[in-house]
Amino acid sequence: MSVIAPNFKLSEFIKSLIDDIVWTVLIMSLIGIPAIMMILFYVPMPVIDGELLTPFLAFTYLADPSRTLPIVQAFMTTDMFKIMAFPGFGFAALLAAGTIFVERKMLAKLQLRVGPFYCGKVEGILQLMGDGLKLISKEIIIPAKADKPIFWAAPVLFVASAAAFVALIPVAPGWVVADVDMGLLAVFAVIGFFPIVTILSAWSANSKFPFIGGIRALFQMVSFEIPLILSLLGVVMVTGTLNLSEIAASQSSFPWILFLPVGAIVFFITMLAELERIPFDLPEAESEIVAGWLTELSGMMYGLVQLGTYLKLYAFAALFVVLFLGGWNGPMVVPPFPMEIVTEGIELGPVTAKIAGLPLFDQEMLNGTFWFILKTVGVIFFILLPRGVFPRIRVDMLLNLGWHKLIGLAFVNIFIALGLVYAGVLGPGGLQ
Amino acid sequence: MKSKLVGEIAGNYSTVVLMFGFAIVAMAPALLISRMISPRKKSNPVKFLPMECGQVPSGEGRTHFMMQYYPYILMFVIFDVVAIFLYAWGSALLELPKSATLPILGFLAIMFGAMSFALYQSGRRRIW
Numbered sequence: 001m002s003v004i005a006p007n008f009k010l011s012e013f014i015k016s017l018i019d020d021i022v023w024t025v026l027i028m029s030l031i032g033i034p035a036i037m038m039i040l041f042y043v044p045m046p047v048i049d050g051e052l053l054t055p056f057l058a059f060t061y062l063a064d065p066s067r068t069l070p071i072v073q074a075f076m077t078t079d080m081f082k083i084m085a086f087p088g089f090g091f092a093a094l095l096a097a098g099t100i101f102v103e104r105k106m107l108a109k110l111q112l113r114v115g116p117f118y119c120g121k122v123e124g125i126l127q128l129m130g131d132g133l134k135l136i137s138k139e140i141i142i143p144a145k146a147d148k149p150i151f152w153a154a155p156v157l158f159v160a161s162a163a164a165f166v167a168l169i170p171v172a173p174g175w176v177v178a179d180v181d182m183g184l185l186a187v188f189a190v191i192g193f194f195p196i197v198t199i200l201s202a203w204s205a206n207s208k209f210p211f212i213g214g215i216r217a218l219f220q221m222v223s224f225e226i227p228l229i230l231s232l233l234g235v236v237m238v239t240g241t242l243n244l245s246e247i248a249a250s251q252s253s254f255p256w257i258l259f260l261p262v263g264a265i266v267f268f269i270t271m272l273a274e275l276e277r278i279p280f281d282l283p284e285a286e287s288e289i290v291a292g293w294l295t296e297l298s299g300m301m302y303g304l305v306q307l308g309t310y311l312k313l314y315a316f317a318a319l320f321v322v323l324f325l326g327g328w329n330g331p332m333v334v335p336p337f338p339m340e341i342v343t344e345g346i347e348l349g350p351v352t353a354k355i356a357g358l359p360l361f362d363q364e365m366l367n368g369t370f371w372f373i374l375k376t377v378g379v380i381f382f383i384l385l386p387r388g389v390f391p392r393i394r395v396d397m398l399l400n401l402g403w404h405k406l407i408g409l410a411f412v413n414i415f416i417a418l419g420l421v422y423a424g425v426l427g428p429g430g431l432q
Numbered sequence: 433m434k435s436k437l438v439g440e441i442a443g444n445y446s447t448v449v450l451m452f453g454f455a456i457v458a459m460a461p462a463l464l465i466s467r468m469i470s471p472r473k474k475s476n477p478v479k480f481l482p483m484e485c486g487q488v489p490s491g492e493g494r495t496h497f498m499m500q501y502y503p504y505i506l507m508f509v510i511f512d513v514v515a516i517f518l519y520a521w522g523s524a525l526l527e528l529p530k531s532a533t534l535p536i537l538g539f540l541a542i543m544f545g546a547m548s549f550a551l552y553q554s555g556r557r558r559i560w
Contacts (some may be wrong), residue, residue: 084451136462
């Protein structure tokens with residue numbers, strides 16, 4: 001093979017590998033292990049087998065799978081795990097990454113192109129990783145006379161606002177980062193942050209194209225905020241609660257989209273507008289104003305804004321699922337965990353090991369997550385689809401649509417909900 | 433309905449703030465790492481000019497920009513609050529007596545009147 005670098009020497013390659021290993025072991029033992037111990041001293045330890053775990057024991061247990069699992073299980077109930085991994089940031093970022101890849105491939109198929117193809121051998125599956133490496137190694141150019149602190153902070157704040165939105169989404173029964181009574185109002189509050197971050201970024205760049213884009217984003221989000229809020233009032237009226245978990249749980253027999261289709265359509269259209277997706281992508285209209293409010297963002301700052309955008313997309317799709325499509329409810333498809341593993345243990349050849357705490361996730365949670373992800377992916381598909389189909393609309397058409405048509409339809413939806421409640425179809429004494 | 437302390441209710445929202453903080457703590461290093469490993473060349477001052485399609489920009493970047501849709505901002509300030517007020521009624525609809533809907537209908541009638549007047553005025557472009 002001639003593709004290997006011409007100066008390649010096997011001995012030096014092995015030497016570099018050994019060097020790496022030695023350095024890793026050295027740094028691990030000098031810094032890593034003390035750091036882990038220090039962290040363990042500050043983490044509240046769980047009680048296992050009737051005795052309180054000490055940091056020393058916890059560290060030793062980590063090497064033994066049958067003893068690691070209870071620790072992992074105890075860790076999974078903490079807020080930190082929920083924020084970092086499962087219903088929180090990690091889960092959402094994974095779905096967002098998948099969305100970016102699917103969007104690029106699907107859009108390419110719609111336009112009879114191939115799309116990402118070479119990176120990662122199989123249909124360009126590593127394209128996103130390559131893009132990330134490219135973005136992180138690119139120079140960040142800040143325009144002269146920009147307001148530097150705000151310009152640096154805006155992409156991070158954008159991702160953080162999107163993460164705060166994700167925090168309010170219930171994924172499975174009990175699996176939600178912030179289970180708050182006023183969940184829906186908190187969602188509206190968080191949505192209100194996005195235009196502020198957008199206009200801050202646009203204003204601080206000291207450039208005309210971002211400023212025009214930022215103003216457009218402000219107008220767009222302002223004119224679609226009211227139909228957004230009003231279209232969800234119907235769901236609140238028939239459920240009588242603002243807690244998102246309770247709203248999802250109330251749809252165990254039928255989703256609200258069957259009774260309130262008008263509200264679902266209005267919410268979907270306003271969702272497209274809040275997400276700045278085609279046909280409402282005026283703030284970043286690339287054929288008119290370069291890239292709108294993203295014009296001056298370069299390198300990793302642009303990457304962070306993209307991450308925030310797709311986190312927001314996931315959160316909106318998940319909100320649609322929770323409010324109109326029944327959230328985690330669905331027929332049970334996940335098989336129950338085999339009880340003999342819990343009672344008798346696992347046989348591996350001659351050895352029978354009994355591992356404590358094995359069903360890490362219960363059947364209900366796995367089933368709920370499955371249905372939630374399935375529905376969310378479906379909604380994300382319908383959010384992506386208009387990009388290959390529709391042209392962009394003008395700003396006066398946008399305002400006309402938002403103020404004259406969608407608000408009227410949202411009120412129609414409210415009266416439908418009112419009629420359903422007073423006719424006794426829904427609510428106490430009705431269906432369900 | 434069990435009563436709760438105000439601090440208890442506010443404490444429920446701490447995880448939202450934690451998530452906000454976690455995203456900042458997790459994502460700010462990406463910018464720092466990028467700043468460390470990426471090239472930084474100050475070869476040419478033109479490179480740091482704002483983007484205006486290759487032209488040297490003239491004038492201020494933060495100018496007054498006429499969008500001509502100012503009435504919609506004014507309407508937003510009013511009707512956003514009105515829409516949130518409706519939630520106070522909507523979330524308690526199942527527990528309220530049916531006669532409580534009549535004042536809300538009156539409220540909505542006033543709101544529709546005001547909104548149609550505002551929309552009519554916003555359509556008259558030359559007065560803005």
